[in-house]
Each structure stands twice: as structure tokens, then as C-alpha cells.
Amino acid sequence: MSSDSWSDRLLGGFRKTSERLVENLPGIGGATRLSDEQLDQIEDALILSDLGPRAAGRIRDKLAAGRFEKGLDDRALREAVAEEIAAILRPVAKPLDVVAFPRPQVILVIGVNGSGKTTTIAKLAHLFQEQDYSVMLAAGDTFRAAAIGQLKVWADRLNIPVITGPEGGDPASIVFDAVKAATDAGIDALIVDTAGRLHNKRELMDELAKIRRVLGRINPEAPHDVVLVLDATNGQNALQQIEIFKEVAGVTGLIMTKLDGTARGGVLVAAAEQYGLPIHAIGVGEKIDDLRPFDPDLLAKVIAGVFQ
Numbered sequence: 001m002s003s004d005s006w007s008d009r010l011l012g013g014f015r016k017t018s019e020r021l022v023e024n025l026p027g028i029g030g031a032t033r034l035s036d037e038q039l040d041q042i043e044d045a046l047i048l049s050d051l052g053p054r055a056a057g058r059i060r061d062k063l064a065a066g067r068f069e070k071g072l073d074d075r076a077l078r079e080a081v082a083e084e085i086a087a088i089l090r091p092v093a094k095p096l097d098v099v100a101f102p103r104p105q106v107i108l109v110i111g112v113n114g115s116g117k118t119t120t121i122a123k124l125a126h127l128f129q130e131q132d133y134s135v136m137l138a139a140g141d142t143f144r145a146a147a148i149g150q151l152k153v154w155a156d157r158l159n160i161p162v163i164t165g166p167e168g169g170d171p172a173s174i175v176f177d178a179v180k181a182a183t184d185a186g187i188d189a190l191i192v193d194t195a196g197r198l199h200n201k202r203e204l205m206d207e208l209a210k211i212r213r214v215l216g217r218i219n220p221e222a223p224h225d226v227v228l229v230l231d232a233t234n235g236q237n238a239l240q241q242i243e244i245f246k247e248v249a250g251v252t253g254l255i256m257t258k259l260d261g262t263a264r265g266g267v268l269v270a271a272a273e274q275y276g277l278p279i280h281a282i283g284v285g286e287k288i289d290d291l292r293p294f295d296p297d298l299l300a301k302v303i304a305g306v307f308q
Helices: 003-013 015-024 036-048 052-065 074-092 117-130 145-158 171-185 201-218 237-249 267-275 296-303
Strands: 105-110 135-139 189-193 225-231 253-257 279-283
Touching: 003 015, 003 296, 015 036, 015 296, 036 052, 036 074, 052 074, 052 267, 074 267, 074 296, 105 117, 105 201, 105 237, 117 135, 117 145, 117 189, 117 225, 117 253, 117 279, 135 145, 135 171, 171 189, 171 201, 201 237, 225 237, 237 267, 253 267, 267 279
Parallel strands: 105 189, 105 225, 135 189, 225 253, 253 279
Antiparallel strands: none
């Protein structure tokens, strides 16, 4: 897939977010400094686009301290906003690299049901395949037959092995079998689906703790990554999910899905500002190659409406 087509998809995916932001920004008439009223409008526009009060306040402060010798017009304001968004995103833009030795690198993928978790696992597997890594999947979400079936379908489509067990079976047992199989086969990356239940945090915490214990017996370094999949259409509720899953699962990084077609794409910036967790990739479509590591500068320009 060419970078142009990805950029076009990114632009299309964030159009609603950028339109909401741009339409709420104040008009600028050549001023070299922004007035308090204009700064208030900018801050409000950023919050309305789900960048969150912390990121909005930080950007406001930076813009308030700036002097624009040549004078600002509307585009220059958007470019200044884009630069401050990029400054928030650059430190967290970290692709998920396969570096574990000995192999496999064990990646637990977590997230609430409906976040696009299982599909994201398939897209992540495809992303690794494109980098010539061998991949295996493990169906650790044993509480939903549909999740097991969906993972099998994706594994067949991608021509990669998948370890499954009976519906309602012990996830830790499946993970144990999967790590053993991946180790024996010399697999580079083992991606493990997990249950997305949040109605009983203690149950989920116990289950994940058991998986970690079992992994530790085979490889003390595993899991190497605990990746939380977030649905961007949830807006600020996605931040609550980060808070909960950090507590119950020790999240090490994020993937954000469903950024296409939502005006809430700014929550990506809010997550970066509030938690500083690595953001490994973003999804802006339903196709298998619609999950990509993100370019923070490009994304900032798209959100601020200055991408050409």
C-alpha cells in the first residue's frame, strides 16, 4: 500500500474531527499576539474536538506565549495548533517492534468487547507479516464463541496458525499451549486475544494475573507487551478504559481503532497528554491493511486541517 493512499485514508478518517475543530476556531486578522478571548475560543474548540482539557490547556499556554512577527491568518493559526499537537504526540509515537529474544515475543491484546479487538489482532498480525515476521494467534477470549470463530477465520485468511480451546475453557491453559507451540515452531510474535469483560474487574484481574503467572513459568519476560485496543468513537470514555485497564492489566501501549467517521479523533491527543503511553498504531478503516504506525506530524496536520 502506498503512503499516498494511507495519507488519503487518514485525511478522510479525520475529516469530521478536523472540521469540528476548524469551524470552532476564531477568525484571525493579522494579529501578532492572540487575545484572551481568542485563546478561550481556541481552547474551547480543542476540548470540543475531544483533545481533553489538559491538552487544550497546554496548547493554549504555548500559543499565549507565542509572538507571531509576520501576523497570523487563519491558516497560520491552524499550523501553530498543529505544531503544538505534534509536540504532544511525538514522544508517544512508537511502533510495536518485535525485539524479544528468545522468541516468541508475547503480546497480550486487551480491550472491552466491541472495541474492534479481534479484528485489530488480525491487522496487527498482517502488519508483522509485511515485516517478514512469523506470527501465531491464541484465542484467549474463551467466553465468546464468536471471538474464537472470528479469530479462526482471520487466521485462515492470513494463513497463520491459531491455538484455540473449548468455549468457556481456561484462558491460561490456552496461552500456555500457544507459547509452547510458538516456541517449538520458532515463531517471532505470538498475539493473544483476551476477554474484554469489565463488569467484574476482580474476575478479569484474576484471569490476567493467572495468565501472567503461567507465562512467567515458560518465559519470565512474557508478556513482553500488553496492548490496549481503544475505540475512538467512545471519545473521553476511552480515557476511563485506559485508567481501568492500567490498573487491572498493566497496559504498556495503545492501539486506537475506528478513527474514520468520528468527530472524536482528538481523544488520541488527550490519551497522549494524560497517560504518555506508547501509541503503537491507529486504524482508519475496515480493510486488513488499515492499521498502521502513525506519523505524529502528519496526524497533527490532519487534525488541525492543514494537511494538503
